[in-house]
Amino acid sequence: MKRVLFLIILLSVAANSWAQFRKRGGTPTTAGPSENNLNYANPAEYTIGGIEVTGLNVLDKNAMVSLTGLKVGDKIKIPGDAISSAIRSLWKHGLVGDVTIKVDRIEGQTVFLNIALSERPRLTGFYFTGISKGKESGLKDELKLIRGKIVTDAMVRNTESAVKKYFVKKGFLNTVVKITQQSDTLNKDGIRLKIAINTKSKVKINHISFVGNEAMSDATLKKKLKKTHERPHFSLHRTLLNYIVRVKPKEFIDSSYVVSKKELKEFMADNVKLNIFSGSKFIKADYEEDKKKLIAFYNTKGYRDAEIISDSVYAHNENTINVDFVVSEGPKYYFRNIIWTGNYIYSDKQLSAVLAINKGDVFNRELIEKTTQFNPKGLDISGLYMDDGYLFFRINPVEIAVAGDSIDVEMRIFEGEQATINEVTITGNQRTSDHVIRRELSTVPGQKFRRSDIIRTQQRLGQLGYFAPDKIGQNLAPNPQKGTVDIEWQVEEQSNDQVELSGGWGGYYGFVGTLGLTFNNFSLRNIPHLKNWKPLPVGDGQRLSLRMQANGRSFQSYSFSFTEPWLGGRKPHSLSVSYVRSLSRYAGAGATSYNDLNSMLKADNITVGLGRMLEWPDNYFSLTNSLSYAVYSLKNINYGLGCTTCKSYALTFNTTISRNSIDNQMYPSSGSSVSLSLTLTPPYSSFNGIDYATASAEDKNKWQEYHKWMFDAKYYLPLDSKKKLVLEAKAHFGFLGAYNKAKTGIGPFERFVLGGSGLAGGFNSFVLGKEIIGLRGYQDNQITPPTYAVGNSTSQQGGVVYEKMGLELRYPVTTGNAATIYGLVFTEAGNNWGTYENFNPFSMYKSAGFGARIFMPAFGLIGLNWAYGFDPVPLGSRGPVSGSQFHFTIGQQIR
Numbered sequence: 001m002k003r004v005l006f007l008i009i010l011l012s013v014a015a016n017s018w019a020q021f022r023k024r025g026g027t028p029t030t031a032g033p034s035e036n037n038l039n040y041a042n043p044a045e046y047t048i049g050g051i052e053v054t055g056l057n058v059l060d061k062n063a064m065v066s067l068t069g070l071k072v073g074d075k076i077k078i079p080g081d082a083i084s085s086a087i088r089s090l091w092k093h094g095l096v097g098d099v100t101i102k103v104d105r106i107e108g109q110t111v112f113l114n115i116a117l118s119e120r121p122r123l124t125g126f127y128f129t130g131i132s133k134g135k136e137s138g139l140k141d142e143l144k145l146i147r148g149k150i151v152t153d154a155m156v157r158n159t160e161s162a163v164k165k166y167f168v169k170k171g172f173l174n175t176v177v178k179i180t181q182q183s184d185t186l187n188k189d190g191i192r193l194k195i196a197i198n199t200k201s202k203v204k205i206n207h208i209s210f211v212g213n214e215a216m217s218d219a220t221l222k223k224k225l226k227k228t229h230e231r232p233h234f235s236l237h238r239t240l241l242n243y244i245v246r247v248k249p250k251e252f253i254d255s256s257y258v259v260s261k262k263e264l265k266e267f268m269a270d271n272v273k274l275n276i277f278s279g280s281k282f283i284k285a286d287y288e289e290d291k292k293k294l295i296a297f298y299n300t301k302g303y304r305d306a307e308i309i310s311d312s313v314y315a316h317n318e319n320t321i322n323v324d325f326v327v328s329e330g331p332k333y334y335f336r337n338i339i340w341t342g343n344y345i346y347s348d349k350q351l352s353a354v355l356a357i358n359k360g361d362v363f364n365r366e367l368i369e370k371t372t373q374f375n376p377k378g379l380d381i382s383g384l385y386m387d388d389g390y391l392f393f394r395i396n397p398v399e400i401a402v403a404g405d406s407i408d409v410e411m412r413i414f415e416g417e418q419a420t421i422n423e424v425t426i427t428g429n430q431r432t433s434d435h436v437i438r439r440e441l442s443t444v445p446g447q448k449f450r451r452s453d454i455i456r457t458q459q460r461l462g463q464l465g466y467f468a469p470d471k472i473g474q475n476l477a478p479n480p481q482k483g484t485v486d487i488e489w490q491v492e493e494q495s496n497d498q499v500e501l502s503g504g505w506g507g508y509y510g511f512v513g514t515l516g517l518t519f520n521n522f523s524l525r526n527i528p529h530l531k532n533w534k535p536l537p538v539g540d541g542q543r544l545s546l547r548m549q550a551n552g553r554s555f556q557s558y559s560f561s562f563t564e565p566w567l568g569g570r571k572p573h574s575l576s577v578s579y580v581r582s583l584s585r586y587a588g589a590g591a592t593s594y595n596d597l598n599s600m601l602k603a604d605n606i607t608v609g610l611g612r613m614l615e616w617p618d619n620y621f622s623l624t625n626s627l628s629y630a631v632y633s634l635k636n637i638n639y640g641l642g643c644t645t646c647k648s649y650a651l652t653f654n655t656t657i658s659r660n661s662i663d664n665q666m667y668p669s670s671g672s673s674v675s676l677s678l679t680l681t682p683p684y685s686s687f688n689g690i691d692y693a694t695a696s697a698e699d700k701n702k703w704q705e706y707h708k709w710m711f712d713a714k715y716y717l718p719l720d721s722k723k724k725l726v727l728e729a730k731a732h733f734g735f736l737g738a739y740n741k742a743k744t745g746i747g748p749f750e751r752f753v754l755g756g757s758g759l760a761g762g763f764n765s766f767v768l769g770k771e772i773i774g775l776r777g778y779q780d781n782q783i784t785p786p787t788y789a790v791g792n793s794t795s796q797q798g799g800v801v802y803e804k805m806g807l808e809l810r811y812p813v814t815t816g817n818a819a820t821i822y823g824l825v826f827t828e829a830g831n832n833w834g835t836y837e838n839f840n841p842f843s844m845y846k847s848a849g850f851g852a853r854i855f856m857p858a859f860g861l862i863g864l865n866w867a868y869g870f871d872p873v874p875l876g877s878r879g880p881v882s883g884s885q886f887h888f889t890i891g892q893q894i895r
Helices: 002-021 033-037 061-068 081-092 133-142 153-169 218-224 236-247 249-253 261-271 284-300 348-355 365-372 381-386 434-438 451-464
Strands: 044-054 075-078 096-107 110-119 122-129 176-184 187-198 204-211 307-315 320-328 334-341 394-403 406-414 420-427 473-479 484-490 498-505 511-522 542-551 555-564 573-586 599-613 621-635 646-660 671-680 707-718 726-737 752-754 771-773 801-815 820-833 845-856 860-869 883-890
Touching: 044 061, 044 096, 061 081, 061 110, 075 081, 081 096, 081 110, 133 153, 153 176, 153 187, 153 284, 204 218, 218 284, 284 307, 284 320, 284 365, 334 348, 334 394, 348 365, 348 381, 365 381, 365 394, 381 451, 420 434, 451 473, 451 484, 498 860, 726 771, 752 801, 752 820
Parallel strands: 044 110, 122 187, 204 320, 334 406, 420 484, 752 771
Antiparallel strands: 044 075, 096 110, 176 187, 307 320, 394 406, 473 484, 498 511, 511 542, 542 555, 555 573, 573 599, 599 621, 621 646, 646 671, 671 707, 707 726, 726 801, 801 820, 820 845, 845 860, 860 883
16 A cells, blocks of 8 residues: 555656656656656756757747747756746747647756647638628728738737727617637648627617706707717607697696797707617727817807816616616806016017907807917907017917906017028929929918918919818928928828810711810920830920810811929919810701711811909919910801801900919818909991991901900808818909990800800710800700891801809819719809890899819819709790700800
């Protein structure tokens, strides 16, 4: 019995000692002859003579030995802590599976070790189940799964957590994720992860309630939660009863109680807010942001001590939650005394006038920040100083006294020295030359720093169209010791060259096609330098446009234009040259068939213009003057000249003054655009010696004689803080007159033709030489005076007075570099009169509709519209009203 007990004790000691060599499922090895010399009851010290590593496929042997902390030459005890520590170190890094450290042999006091490892599998791929392909693409960007990485438990847990967080952000709070490791049949050491996802239904907010709010109603506070909304509740009757019970419990006991109209109106204003178009899903990040906005709203109303004491989010049912807020409003505070200190440049009275806060006004921290730092709607204290060069200016509003419900605020000012611009650099421009950007800068080295110059420069760079407006930024590097500032302008280029390509079948006249090329950042001087072609000669900000349009033989038009915006390169004086030839044919009198195009109107026009930027009244103004020469050739066509085969010439001078302060050419969200244009011909009838009473019609109309006035105005008003929802208001007027109406009258050219898209008149002979104005909801060119009659030589097509007004509400889908897309709803009205006697500005053809605009740099602006005309069309037979119309446009429409 004693021998058996001794044997059990001996085996136990041996097993405990042997455990120091093994870890997690290591397979015991048969001890070699040298291991018989080990005494596990009395550890001995040995010197490591060598370390071998077995079982590796990918991992580096030396790296594994290094991780153990064991080195050849180290002295260790066997059995001892060094072996256990080495095993733990290998496991800690998660690179291996099973680990066994064995004694290979012992030579005297030298031991040789063998580390037997099994590597962890590596990730060869992963896939999802339970979600759509569209959701997969976005989810893959969130995960940090890299093929070839070792699959560890931590990797699996982190992946599961990342998937859940991704869907929680999108309102799927109950998402379930299960990850399964699968062997890769093509790679024996590889693992594929199957990520099974069940998003379940989106968790939405059933009800939001407030406790502790007395000054603000529940409905008012709910409106301030911009992204945290209740589900729409349509049980108006039940809600109204609850409202009555709450505000008039005693009266409700009487079953005959009737709600008055006043009470019903108050209820509707205070309680009914159906968030039909607003999501009610719960997103944690938006919820936390909305809580801050709630307190900020209280602060704007004088409740500076307002706080959310607690908030609870709890399940209402499987798919909805309730949110409860407990708020403490605190007392309402008012401004008392505002004290200025540290100001020497401006007096207390001047600063108080800019601050525009009076004693007794409701205390508002947001208002203080706005009027001292940046006020988008007017002047602020910071702007007052910085526009005078005081870049180092600082202002610190401090509440110095609170007496009851009144607060004294001390405005502590540090004015500093005026700063001078030292160095201006530009980064991000690869195609556009530096001098093109520098000539637009209002921030010039050596000048005094002004914040208004920074704002103006950013706007001017955005208007060029070469750079993404939202990516234009500046980096200010002030140097208070020297009193200077360096400015780095940062831009991101975007392509704004355009290709216009369209085609279709034109009935009797064959193929209808348009090809247009517009290069908006052209460089004439780089044409001979092929190394500067990217892929065309670009970089100098010049504009080159080529366009061809044809409808078989019936209509052809060719145009060329070139603009140099900075003639000479020193001042913003522009030079433009253009040439247009248009040719329209049709089967006229004496034609034998539709294909016998025996009537023709040809127009050739060349124009040279000079323009310049103005500094007065402000630097948003520009003035452009141009001289044009046009020849109209008629062949077998009655155009109202009194002759069917003849020529008419026009020498015109145009002057246009305009002001443009819009912030973005593609999607304007603020600013305005106003222009007034006057076109004049010489008053030939005053000096040409022609007796108009006896002269032939051809002699009377050989040289055109008229004056033409055009006015266009657009204003953009952002309706939200992010400037996405934008209202465009516009008004357009045109007047055409004669110097001596008794002699010459108003000829057929330059008259106004109204209706449709404003583009579709090109294939009609009778709209060449006319001003085409779009009016959605009506057919092309159909809003014309009643005297319209092609066959009557005494009548003219087109009006001499027109007006058009409209409102358009826009919201963007995307405003990225690749494309700008926005939807719109609109209403507009306009009319066209043949005589000034018939002009009535209150008699207009009205329409409304909706549409979309798509701008792609390569193709320009494309417009799609559906409109409904509310009035009968003067021409045609569409019934009592114009009715439904679809319109397609290409290019930026001015009017």
